[in-house]
Amino acid sequence: MADDAEQTRDYRETVFLPDTPFPMRAGLPKLEPQILEKWAEADLYRAVRKARQDAGAPLFVLHDGPPYANGAIHIGHALNKILKDFVVRSRFALGFDVDYVPGWDCHGLPIEWKIEEQYRAKGRRKDDVPVAEFRAECRAYADKWIGEQMREFQRLGITGDWAHRYATMDYGSEAAIVAEFHKFVASGQIFRGSKPVMWSPVERTALADAEVEYHDHVSPTIWAKFPVQSGDERAKGAAVVIWTTTPWTIPANRAVSYNPAISYGVFEVEAIEQDLPFEPWAAPGDRLIVADKLADEVMKAAKVASFKRVSDVDCDRMVLAHPLAALDDGFGFKVPMLPGEHVTDDAGTGFVHTAPGHGADDYLVWLKSRQLLTELGVDQTIPDTVDPDSAYYPHVPLFPGLKVLETEGKKAGKFGPANGAVMEKLIEAGNLLARGRLEHSYPHSWRSKAPVIFRNTPQWFIRMDAALEDAVHGGKTLRQTALDAIDATAFHPAAGKNRIRTMVEGRPDWLISRQRAWGSPLAMFVDKETGEPLRDEAVNARIVEVIAAEGADAWFTRPAEDFLAGQDASKYEKVEDILDVWFDSGSTHSFVLENQREPGLPTHSPADLYLEGSDQHRGWFQSSLLESSGTRGRAPYKAVLTHGFTLDEKGEKMSKSLGNTIEPQSVIKDSGAEILRLWAGMVDYADDQRIGKTILQTTTDAYRKIRNTLRYMLGALAGFTDAEALPLEDMPPLERFILHRLWELDRDVRAAYEAYAFSDVTRAMIEFCQNELSSLFFDVRRDSLYCDRPDALRRRAARTVMDAAFERLTIWLSPLMPFTTEEAWSTRHPNAGPNTLRIIPETPAAWRNDAEAERWAKVQAVTSVVNGALEIERREKRIGAALEAAPQVAVAEAALAQAFEGLDAAEVFRTSQAELQSGETADEAFRLPEVPGVAVRPFRAEGTKCARCWRVLAEVSAPKFLCVRCDDAVEAWDIGQGAAA
Incomplete structure (x- = not known):
């Protein structure tokens, strides 16, 4: 062995160690806001859409189910919006032009109660407050929480058309909702019936079935x-x-x-x-x-x-x-x-x-x-x-x-x-x-949690079972039209179809009137003699025109004469009930999907996807289905995706009283939004999923594995240019295998994103980073990357493949981990523009190599036996590092032995020397029962330790103490340094 005192030169400066400013510790809570600011300056969402449109990309529409604007977001909100962002970003990566407009549901009882509480605290009753003043307070309250939730969603890295966000309380939205209601009136689907309905005395309003839940x-x-x-x-x-x-x-x-x-x-x-x-x-x-x-x-x-x-x-x-x-x-x-x-x-x-x-x-x-x-x-x-x-x-x-x-x-x-x-x-x-x-x-009421009663009261309903001989229904009932639309819709998971179908099959007529103040009105007049709604296009047009200009408040504050356009007001009753809020949100497709927000901006309806929690089969999915079926004869969506609810680590429902809640704001502050996103990408969202400190720590560990993989590649690729790249025909077997894995992953990742199977992508990426890259490719090629001379074919091949892997990993992972992949991409390509602008690159079919995949499965099986033997040697302190070993490996199975043809066994085993033998060996050799026919005798390597690569070889000697390969590399390095000087 070489004695340090005999070594006259420090060779560390000649070793090509990884070099990158990409830090090991992410510091996500500080880094993410900086990236968000960078995206905001670049107007990222609009920039990506423009790039896709310029390229003639197909349009993909994800319609946002509006969250309710009455408080800070919780973990369920976070999961929902992150999943939607996975869809948006993955479709961008697949080459689509993605239309996603975030929105909010603003009308309804929870906000109305909050305002009533404020008035009661001041000694005022709601009934004593002018309706315009009361509604203005409700509007201000909702507007405040829209702003708060928007900031919290954006902090999660959610991308979308925030500049054109929608809200059901916007004047244009209220006008569109009323116009949709008028379509039901005009087609004769609306009727007033006096029959028992679920009634909330505490809320003083009728409730639909979807607003009722059952408690002991x-x-x-x-x-x-x-x-x-x-x-x-x-x-x-x-x-x-x-x-x-x-x-x-x-x-x-x-x-x-x-x-x-x-x-x-x-x-x-x-x-x-x-x-x-x-x-x-x-x-x-x-x-x-x-x-x-x-x-x-x-x-x-x-x-x-x-x-x-x-x-x-x-x-x-x-x-x-x-x-x-x-x-x-x-x-x-x-x-x-x-x-x-x-x-x-x-x-x-x-x-x-x-x-x-x-x-x-x-x-x-x-x-x-x-x-x-x-x-x-x-x-x-x-x-x-x-x-x-x-x-x-x-x-x-x-x-x-x-x-x-x-x-x-x-x-x-x-x-x-x-x-x-x-x-x-x-x-x-x-x-x-x-x-x-x-x-x-x-x-009990879904919102107030107070008991309800059945009470006979006149209410307005939409008929479910009236056959309609119009262009929309063609003689079918609303129920049958909706059922046909369900059959034409793709559901993820598929069980969602039966769930919503059963509900629609058995639901009663749709109760749409509510006796409250904060909502879109049933803006119509009723003939006092006949009790029939007035069907006058001019009157309806006037109503919609006024509401679009002044908001729905105008219906409650303006006299009937302002809307009746010459009709005798004394003959008509002005209906002042408000619409079921599910009708509001069920109408959003009409003013979001069919509204061209900017000149030249492409739109299409129905949406490609609706994505919400599984409870929305009885809520938004169903109200949207019925509203669109009643006015357009079809569903407003082509596909529906549902996710479960988020529970604590024990599988229990989260409750502040139990102290088991996980607030997204706290996770972001402590660990960063990227950890929440990766958690969402790892769970099976179709079922109820769990979250807690232990689970988040597991997620953080997975994040570190991915980050360290990217960091290693960035360091190893320092200075790499296209001129260094090698063609496929010059690639060694290991590189051909990694290229084959990239081809497989390209196929699998695309398919997974197409099917919204995000955990399949996450799992595949983690396994690839840990198994094929870190434990095989990086480990085997580390010696070559550090110690081969820069123009060595083996080193060039490794860096060429690493470049291809980096290019794909950073875009494959981008939908799930946009902050980290943006950081990695911009570290290597600071002038290339945002990572999100990229499309998944085409992977050459020539990279497919089933033979190499079969070979390396066998090689890794043999290697596992070698590693087992060396682990014992290290544990017994007979060797320190694997480079001190020279294992003798006996392979009885011919196919396993043939797998090593053309390979350097010592390089594969990460040892200094290795000997492969065919046939059996001594009984005292190490074996693994799961790999029969392979036996290892872990001898120590003989020779002297190279002062640069640390391999123990017979060729190493004084005075340089370098192996032949390192001696050549140092000479080339010295020449290069001299030329540079």
Whole structure:
């Protein structure tokens, strides 16, 4: 071995070590804002679009589902916008001209509540505030949060047409929404119906199904008796027993439903349970009618000790008395028994108390039974029982003014006194059989989280099942048009199609009216005599013109005469309800996709893609589908992509009260937006995904691997020019293999981006950087890159391939990691323009080399056995570095041995020397069970250590202590230095 004292020269200056200003530590929190500023100066999004348009690129449209403008963004927002940016940037990289306009949903209750709270804090009621003032406050509040969210989204690196951002509250947007509404009016799809709808007393408005969610709730339950007045003689003196969890609806009862397929009987009470702490309401001799299957359960609830079945009973055409009739003549009407398939004997009594003003099934069975009701002489009017605050109207006997739900103060959203009062009156009337409590799933408002009720109220609907003989529908209903559009749409994942299809198949008519202030109006007039909407193109044009100029506020502040264009205002009712906010956002395609924001800017509709969370199958995806199907006869999208929800590391829902939230702002401050982006690129977004400190640390580790790969290539490529590049035919086997892998990756990356399979790209990039590049190519070629003379073919080949890899990695990764790839690209090509301007380069088909891929799979299998043997030698301290080894490798399998033909085994093994033998070797040799037929004897290398490359070779000797290759390289370096001097 060479003695350091004998070495007369320090050769370090002659070694071509990697040289780059690209730092190992990214410093992303400081670096990213600088890159964002650079992009802003370059007007990056518009620059890329112009470049694509100049090249005649095809247009790709991603339509932004608008987030709600009422607070800082959360991790769900971040995931959604990052995924959209993956789409935008990947399509740019694939050579498309991408149209993406970020937008905001601005109308609706959450903002309205915030403003109401502000007024209450000042001692003012909303009803006392002029509508223009109130709406102006709502508009200002939404505008503030649009600005805040826009800055937060841009900080994530989201690129898009921010200069033309859209908002549903913009005057032009409101005008377009009203114009879309007018199309439904003109085609006859709008109607006013009085039927029970989900009603939020706290919010004082009707709700659509999509605005309702279900939470556990404890309700009072009652078993009430309806005395038989007429019908089957066997039922004389008996009472039909109903069971309900909404006692407050008893005053609205108008019928009892039964199922002809259920067996019912008359049961007589014989004895009551003894030693009870209270007096039961049942008594011996009482005759009760219930389903046979449920008799035991009913009697148990009534504390009946014994009973007998007296007879069968036929419910057909039976008439009952209201259970409160004895207390007030206002309840003295007939209560008919109505047949209904919705009645079951799974629970309760086998009968359904029917209040047609407070239940969907109740309403439908009432309508279906009109002929029977007429024959029985029953008043068919559906009563209005509770007002918008859920208080009984003054005309309701016994209970005027009592509230079902509290709507003011600290008790807002809690159940009021109505349930208790009704039960007390039933006891007084002698018709309460039993009561209890039940925890069950109860409807709540999606926004306020307060309970809702079914309430009969006039509302405006869009018909789902009216056949329309117009150019849009061609005789089909809106439901069928929408279903056909679903079938023509691509869904990612595919299960989304069945999900939305099932919802559309079963949904009722679309309830579109709301009794609130902050929204786009149902800007129409109704004929006071006929109740029909006015269909006048001139009037509608005037309405849209005024709203476009002054905003929707004008509809509420201007008199009717300003819109009626000569019509007699006294004949018409001006509708001042607002539209369902889902109609607002469902109309965005009309004023975003079909609006040419700048002269010459290409547009197309439908959009190529809608991308939102999976909950939007019942929300924006569906409202957009129905709105576009009703006005254009098709969906507003060609494809729909959905992602799941973000949970904590344990798979639990994030909650501030649990302290398990991950705020994107904190991650950006600590680690940078790039880490969030890489996390989004690593997860399977189609399912619910998880995030937390441990997961983010794993993401950071993956980021470092990618960054170090780029950094190494930048350093190793210092000074590389096209003149140094070698053609494919001059490439050694290893370089041919890496080029083959680049060809494979080019194919796979393109396919993955086309399919929105972003994690496939991320995984492939991480594995390529770690396996083929760092662990193989860089490791094998490090010696050549550092120590070969610059014009050596092997070194030139390695740098040529590295240049090709760098060129592709920086654009393949650009959609996922735009900050880091921009930093790497501009470090190497400071004058080449932004990395995002680039298109994925074509990869020559000649790079494909299946034979080399097969060869290197075998070579790496043999190498793994060598590495295993050397690891033991290092652990036992028999060698230090691999360069001190000269392994003897016996390969029994001919195919494995042939794989090394034309290769330098020592170079492949990263050792100074190596010997390959065919056949078996001694039993004490090292083996790996997963690579049979390969045995390694790890001998120490014999010779002297080269002072420059550190390989141990027999050719190294004093006085230079250089191997032949290094001696030649140093001589060339010295000549070059002399020439430079």
